[in-house]
Amino acid sequence: RERAREILSSVEDRADTRLGVEAMDLLDAYGIETPEGDIVDAPADALEVAEGIDGDVVMKIVSPDILHKSDIGGVKVGVPHEEVYDAYEDLVSRARNYQPDATIIGVQVQEMVDLDDGVETIVGMNRDPQFGPLLLFGLGGIFVETLEDTTFRVAPVSEAEAETMTEEIDAAPLLRGARGRDPVDVAGVAETIQRLSQLVTDFPAILELDINPLVATPDVVKAVDVRLTVD
Ligand code: ADP
Ligand code: MG
Incomplete structure (x- = not known):
């Protein structure tokens, strides 16, 4: 609960009221399991996260302007490690095509859930x-x-x-x-x-x-x- 309070107060003064990484942390603080992974803002970092995960990964665009990620091809399921780099760039370019002025926070790299x-x-x-x-x-x-x-x-x-x-x-x-x-x-x-x-x-x-x-x-x-x- 204390941890959840910290997370929520850390976003208190932010103009954007929708949470990214923090949302996963918040669930975590209440014992709700989330997939392994992280949100990153560079392809090389995406690869590093993927390498810490066993097997193929899921990659998703993270943007406050994109609510339904799969609608714009913003979710890639079953990405092998060797394709993570290209997948990152592809996700960002799809988001840009969809909305040129979209705020792009980065890409979420996740463990695949069966x-x-x-x-x-x-x-x-x-x-x-x-x-x-x-x-x-x-x-x-x-x-x-x-x-x-x-x-x-x-x-x-x-x-x-x-x-x-x-x-x-x-x-x-x-x-x-x-x-x-x-x-x-x-x-x-x-x-x-x-x-x-x-x-x-x-x-x-x-x-x-x-x-x-x-x-x-x-x-x-x-x-x-x-x-x-x-x-
Ligand atoms: P959105 O709802 O914004 O389109 P989601 O993150 O819900 O994006 O992903 C869309 C779909 O992709 C999910 O409903 C699920 O079928 C699949 N998916 C997403 N993340 C995972 C994951 N970590 N493991 C397996 N399948 C996933
Ligand atoms: Mg969803």
Whole structure:
């Protein structure tokens, strides 16, 4: 909590209220697992980060002006180390093509999370003028808006309530191992919902927070993409 307070106060006076690296650190401070990796602002640094990660990496453009990174080709999944350098330059040039005056913070290099036996979910919070902090849980990924398979609660929630949320969505059977798939770590998902609930309860300055996707596999639950707006 102290760590989270430090992170939030470090961005307090910044004009830009959306967080980059800090968002991942904030989740970390509340025990929500994030992929290994870092945000860098030069191709050589990207390579260095990649070399610290086992296997292919994921690379993403980091810009406050680009909200949906994959829409502009700003996410590259499965990049071998030898292609990291070129991938960096390609990501930046795609962002420039999309919006010449975009502020580009750099590129995020991440460990690949195994999606083959994983499910992409979304966990989010929006402050509703009437109800207060509304937590959302549902099926995630880049098609979340089209699917609209979500459920809501007002924060704070207990872990038991969070677990109920995971049972309420249409895709609940998918989490519990439909069609011969192994069940994902549902308890870990519920724990993540509860921890996020605690985070937004402790810090009213967080106006909006979305983890999309929160990837859940049989073994791990990781927040792969997070978007956060502070007061
Ligand atoms: P955006 O939502 O801005 O398009 P994301 O970071 O959510 O960008 O990435 C888009 C998609 O790429 C994710 O929904 C997921 O399918 C895939 N992806 C992103 N990061 C990873 C990762 N570390 N491991 C595996 N797949 C990833
Ligand atoms: Mg996303």
